[in-house]
Amino acid sequence: MSGDGTRAGGGTAGAARPTSRDVARAAGVSQATVSLVLGGKWPGRVSAATAESVRAAAGELGYRPNLAARSLRTGRTRTALLVVPALTHEYFARVYAGAAAVAAEHGFGVVLYPSPAGVGPARDPFGSAQTAIDGVIASSMAADALGGIGGGGLPLVMLDSEPAPAVGGASAPAAAPDRAAPDRAAPPTVNLAVADGMRQVARHLVALGHRRITHLAADVDSWTFRVRARAVREVLDAVPGARLAEERCALDMGAAREAALRALRGPGGAGGADGRPTALLCDGDLLAAGAYKAARALGLRVPEDVSVSGFDDLVLASALEPELTSVRLPAEEVGAHGMRALLALFEGAPAAPVELPVRLVPRGSTARPPRPPGCPVPPSRDLPPAPG
Structure with a gap:
């Protein structure tokens, strides 16, 4: 039996765990389609109806991918780090909620980490961040926020940060997920107006x-x-x-x-x-x-x-x-857009700067x-x- 899944909520000892093959059979699709959908790589390859059918089958079966096995195969941890100035501020809790919701849709997790100084470069909380996480979303910091995290060799999205200067009338291109050359371009930004x-x-x-x-x-x-x-x-x-x-x-x-x-x-x-x-x-x-x-x-x-x-x-x-x-801020949208931009960087796709509207109340x-x-x-x- 393949060990590529676990049953949510546990179960009796020795009970068979659902596999991607079980999900494929229930949804009437191939295992490759299941992998595309649950890996978040289905857009443009699989119809929305099929993707929904796969997700529904996975939910009914209680299937969860074995992320540890997947990490060994792909070299990714499927984990993002969200660096914020404070854990006690309601706004940043909502940013985290938005990022975590999008991450979960694509089989990723988000680790929340407060910058010790509130603003400025963050220290590496892992000792070797490049082996523990795939990328970083950093809030309210300078563009060198990754200076202490893996030497800056990770994909980065900045929140509440000055957008990259325009080049030739357009925004500078987003950095490709090439960890050996992180400084080719300024990181994409997600800002509030x-x-x-x-x-x-x-x-x-x-x-x-x-x-x-x-x-x-x-x-x-x-x-x-x-x-x-x-x-x-x-x-x-x-x-x-x-x-x-x-x-x-x-x-x-x-x-x-x-x-x-x-x-x-x-x-x-x-x-x-x-x-x-x-x-x-x-x-x-x-x-x-x-x-x-x-x-x-x-x-x-x-x-x-x-x-x-x-x-x-x-x-x-x-x-x-x-x-x-007061002025109402769409904090959850900030986190969600930040996570989407990071996912785009993982795939080598451009991530344009985002500015979200705010409203006086x-x-x-x-x-x-x-x-x-x-x-x-x-x-x-x-x-x-x-x-x-």
């Missing part, structure tokens, strides 16, 4: 009448946060009378509270209603939660005295009172700014036109 998200927030605040806005900016030197800061400046620079300030802080609720206190107290700690910002535009929902704490510590109400916005639209956004205006934390009697809210016609 973070600049557009920040423009949506800034325009929302301006439309409400806010002209004194402080950007509570993450003190992290990475592409995504540089892009966010630039987008906010571009919007407010085009608004007459707008005053943009910036307070930088760590991606931490306590640090955000202290930064918001500095902003709301003003220069010298003596800011009043005429000088303090009327809105705090935050780089993340955790920072916004710190801004809430600062406002309440000073006896200010959200949004009556100061509006607060976030970014990420975590569960926290709906738990805060009032609920937080206005809630109760933003409103018209407070104003002294007789001082009207600036007209929304000052709002610059949306690009495009």
